[in-house]
Amino acid sequence: MSRRRRIGLTGAVLAAFLAAMVATLVFGSDWRVYVRFAPALGVFVLGLLAAGATAVVIDVRGRITRARESARAEAAAEHHRFLRRLDHELKNPLTAMRLGLANLAAAGADPDPDGPLAGVGEQVARLARITGDLRKLADIESRPLERVAVDVAVLLDAAGETGRDLPGGADRRISVSVPRVPWPLPTLAGDPDLLELALENLVGNAVKYSDPGCAIELRAFAEDGYVVVEVADTGRGIRADELPTVWEELVRGSDARGTPGSGLGLALVQAVVLRHGGRTELRSMPESGTVVRLRLPTS
Structure with missing residues (x-):
């Protein structure tokens, strides 16, 4: 008033x-x-x-x-500024470390593939992955969102092929299931590149945190004005006490230690889904598997 x-x-x-x-x-x-x-x-x-x-x-x-x-808008803007600053501050030191390691390797300083230099190289590579994913996350939260008609079935088929091409992917039973009759899934008004990135992260996680012979299913169905996309696997699963933090940045479960990763994959997925006006859910049981669900509005 x-x-x-x-x-x-x-x-x-x-x-x-x-x-x-x-x-x-x-x-x-x-x-x-x-x-x-x-x-x-x-x-x-x-x-x-x-x-x-x-x-x-x-x-x-x-x-x-x-x-x-x-307050929410200011917090989001501050978060974006932090990611940009972090990316900027890490980029130059990482470049210098990579160059130094390459010079040492060329000089034959540590030919042992399991020696100290190899360990340092692995940590530098991990920092580079984290920096790259932080840059992606900042871009997702700020870039203009493209709105075109997206065929979810095509995205799932492509994500399934990507999963089979990943290291160890050929040893998993990857399948895609979408309704095609009597009518296909409705299209989404969204950014195909970002949605593809989200699905690739989910499939990559399913392959990474499962064992040879495990099943991975990519499926989708329509429900009350939404297209629901699920990526399910019979992998290691996630402990119940760790489920509340799975969507947070740089958080990795105890069972993920020793497996290469940045801890930003699910945060990237959630950022993409939120930009499209959708929401994410995750259910998991240790030693049984995980189901990640994305609810994306059709309009």
């Missing part, structure tokens, strides 16, 4: 009180007229008071909502 309307409402309430006082003075000696007039005046005054209180509550709620939205 505008300031002018609030002032007008306050004036109306004061006018009602003045009218009540005048009526008391004028009709005070005639109790019959007063009895007939006072209840109607009281209802009128109470109505104005109720309207004023409601307006105040609505105004306060609106201010709180706007403050929360502003």
